[in-house]
Amino acid sequence: MEPDTRSRILDAAEKLLVQHGLDATTLRMITTEAQANLAAVNYHFGSKEALIEAVFRRRLTWLNEQRIAALDAFEAEAQGAPLKPRQIVEAFFGVAIRMAADKGGGQSFMRLLGRTYTEPSDFVRSFLAAEYAEVIARFKAAFFKALPDVPQEEFLWRFHFMMGALSYAISGADALRLLGPIDEPDPDALYARLMSFLIGGLRAPLPTPAPASQAKAAKKPRGKRAA
Amino acid sequence: MEPDTRSRILDAAEKLLVQHGLDATTLRMITTEAQANLAAVNYHFGSKEALIEAVFRRRLTWLNEQRIAALDAFEAEAQGAPLKPRQIVEAFFGVAIRMAADKGGGQSFMRLLGRTYTEPSDFVRSFLAAEYAEVIARFKAAFFKALPDVPQEEFLWRFHFMMGALSYAISGADALRLLGPIDEPDPDALYARLMSFLIGGLRAPLPTPAPASQAKAAKKPRGKRAA
DNA sequence: CGCAGACTGAAACAACTGTTTGAAACCCTT
DNA sequence: AAGGGTTTCAAACAGTTGTTTCAGTCTGCG
Numbered sequence: 243m244e245p246d247t248r249s250r251i252l253d254a255a256e257k258l259l260v261q262h263g264l265d266a267t268t269l270r271m272i273t274t275e276a277q278a279n280l281a282a283v284n285y286h287f288g289s290k291e292a293l294i295e296a297v298f299r300r301r302l303t304w305l306n307e308q309r310i311a312a313l314d315a316f317e318a319e320a321q322g323a324p325l326k327p328r329q330i331v332e333a334f335f336g337v338a339i340r341m342a343a344d345k346g347g348g349q350s351f352m353r354l355l356g357r358t359y360t361e362p363s364d365f366v367r368s369f370l371a372a373e374y375a376e377v378i379a380r381f382k383a384a385f386f387k388a389l390p391d392v393p394q395e396e397f398l399w400r401f402h403f404m405m406g407a408l409s410y411a412i413s414g415a416d417a418l419r420l421l422g423p424i425d426e427p428d429p430d431a432l433y434a435r436l437m438s439f440l441i442g443g444l445r446a447p448l449p450t451p452a453p454a455s456q457a458k459a460a461k462k463p464r465g466k467r468a469a
Numbered sequence: 470m471e472p473d474t475r476s477r478i479l480d481a482a483e484k485l486l487v488q489h490g491l492d493a494t495t496l497r498m499i500t501t502e503a504q505a506n507l508a509a510v511n512y513h514f515g516s517k518e519a520l521i522e523a524v525f526r527r528r529l530t531w532l533n534e535q536r537i538a539a540l541d542a543f544e545a546e547a548q549g550a551p552l553k554p555r556q557i558v559e560a561f562f563g564v565a566i567r568m569a570a571d572k573g574g575g576q577s578f579m580r581l582l583g584r585t586y587t588e589p590s591d592f593v594r595s596f597l598a599a600e601y602a603e604v605i606a607r608f609k610a611a612f613f614k615a616l617p618d619v620p621q622e623e624f625l626w627r628f629h630f631m632m633g634a635l636s637y638a639i640s641g642a643d644a645l646r647l648l649g650p651i652d653e654p655d656p657d658a659l660y661a662r663l664m665s666f667l668i669g670g671l672r673a674p675l676p677t678p679a680p681a682s683q684a685k686a687a688k689k690p691r692g693k694r695a696a
Numbered sequence: 697c698g699c700a701g702a703c704t705g706a707a708a709c710a711a712c713t714g715t716t717t718g719a720a721a722c723c724c725t726t
Numbered sequence: 727a728a729g730g731g732t733t734t735c736a737a738a739c740a741g742t743t744g745t746t747t748c749a750g751t752c753t754g755c756g
Contacts, residue, residue, distance in 0.1 A: 247733080247734085263490070263491075263492060263590070264490075265490060265492040265493045266492045266590075268712080268713065268714085269713080269714060269715090270712090270713085270714095278734085279733095279734055279735055279736085280714095280715095280735090280736090281715085281716080281717090281734075281735070281736090282733085282734070282735090283714090283715095284714080284715060284716075285733075285734085286733090289714080289715080290713095290714060290715090361490060361584060363490070378648055382648070395651065396662065398648050398651060399638075399654075399659075399662050399666075400662070400666055401648060402637055402638070402648065403634040403637060403638060403662075403663065403666045404634075405637055406633035406634040406635070406636050406637025406638065407630035407631075407633040407634050407670070408633070409633050409636075409637070410629055410630060410632055410633025410636070411626075411629070411630060411633065424622065424625060427626075431676075432626075434676035435623065435626050435627070435630075435676050436630065437676065438673045438674060438675070438676040439626075439627055439630045439670040439671075439673055440670065441673060442669045442670045442671070442672060442673020442674070443634070443666040443667070443669045443670035443673070444666075444669070445669060446665045446666055446668060446669020446670070447665060447669070448665070449658075449661035449662050449664065449665040474703080474704085495742080495743065495744085496743080496744065496745090497742085497743085497744095505704085506703095506704055506705055506706085507705090507706090507744095507745095508704075508705075508706090508745085508746080508747090509703085509704070509705095510744090510745095511744080511745060511746080512703075512704085513703095516744080516745080517743095517744065517745090
């Protein structure tokens with residue numbers, strides 16, 4: 243309870259936003275948890291929206307810097323050659339799930355991020371897009387270089403699916419308990435599981451039989467599929 | 470605008486819940502959209518929570534019946550032999566994404582479901598668990614029979630990842646636009662994409678270096694990883 | 697017709713939301 | 727010690743939330 247009011251509010255907000263979501267978390271809940279006065283939020287941040295934005299920005303910029311740093315390291319090592327898909331996946335998703343494993347705040351934040359990604363809460367999405375812009379561009383380029391035979395649109399969808407898997411991996415055991423009893427996963431094991439799943443999905447045979455490449459066209463399972 | 474008030478409220482609620490989420494959707498928004506009186510919600514459903522539950526139940530029980538029916542069909546066809554993983558994936562995820570492609574309400578509902586799955590909104594989760602119980606048991610059994618070499622815990626996580634990919638596949642283009650411009654996907658193409666991704670992930674090599682298989686041990690990219 | 701039961705309507709309810717206010721308390725330099 | 731800037735505090739603000747109330751309307755059955 244030592245640090246300054248601003249930090250205490252930030253921490254309390256992060257924790258409560260994960261538990262209750264953006265709208266259901268009230269300023270009174272936050273200030274109570276932070277042992278601060280109600281007016282302190284508007285004094286230090288200006289508004290509830292600005293507070294939420296600050297909560298996101300604090301961790302998200304750091305996360306994305308880490309991702310780019312990891313990508314830089316791999317690319318320096320490769321000296322211009324295309325990276326291996328596994329390396330790119332490691333740089334983007336591995337860094338994220340490692341942050342999620344960090345008990346000191348990172349964990350709850352990553353859950354929040356994963357959840358919010360699909361929530362169309364306009365103002366969050368807008369600055370989310372801004373924060374992500376650079377990272378996305380870098381990783382798109384790296385992937386296209388590593389997998390030139392995969393059509394760009396195809397790859398974007400696979401990347402999207404991977405984000406979904408990551409999100410659920412992080413939101414984790416709570417939802418998984420729907421499926422049956424499971425013990426809290428050790429982070430390293432979760433990391434290994436997610437990585438092999440992601441790479442398996444990323445490298446799966448292309449669904450539409452492309453004209454030139456891809457000798458093995460998967461036999462279509464139902465009648466329907468066209469176009 | 471013809472059907473009875475109760476149905477109009479249900480449809481309006483479903484539509485608005487997708488757009489704004491559970492908490493941000495107000496009864497006044499719903500009754501306005503449904504061209505009904507505010508009190509009609511409490512008259513017909515009792516409370517807002519009960520209304521939301523009704524919205525879920527209407528589609529979810531039908532969806533899960535479809536899933537079980539699809540599984541039954543495959544199992545009858547197989548005559549006791551284990552199903553192919555692709556068939557099980559088709560029965561669970563294929564049915565879901567086909568429902569999501571249905572413009573007549575199914576689409577918006579599936580987005581809602583995908584979003585809510587990670588939201589720990591206690592009362593929703595509790596009856597979600599109840600609705601899912603039977604389906605989960607059936608599909609777990611089918612998968613374990615089809616992939617006896619995959620440890621159960623390992624599989625549960627992969628199933629969980631697959632749910633994440635499905636969720637994002639459905640929530641779809643809105644979030645994907647973060648990654649770059651993309652045209653609204655034709656449902657058949659999305660279906661094909663997701664299926665090959667899911668099966669690729671499901672059948673990926675096991676992460677823990679099993680004694681026999683897996684010759685290529687990826688060189689660890691950072692210092693850390695142990696155990 | 698008459699009248700019961702199902703339904704709709706407008707208005708009000710208390711409780712809670714984010715935000716603002718103005719005075720008190722604190723802290724640090726002169 | 728005095729003063730000024732920063733931070734805290736309790737109280738109040740207008741607006742919105744889900745829910746309730748009760749008078750009114752509709753419907754079908756005798």
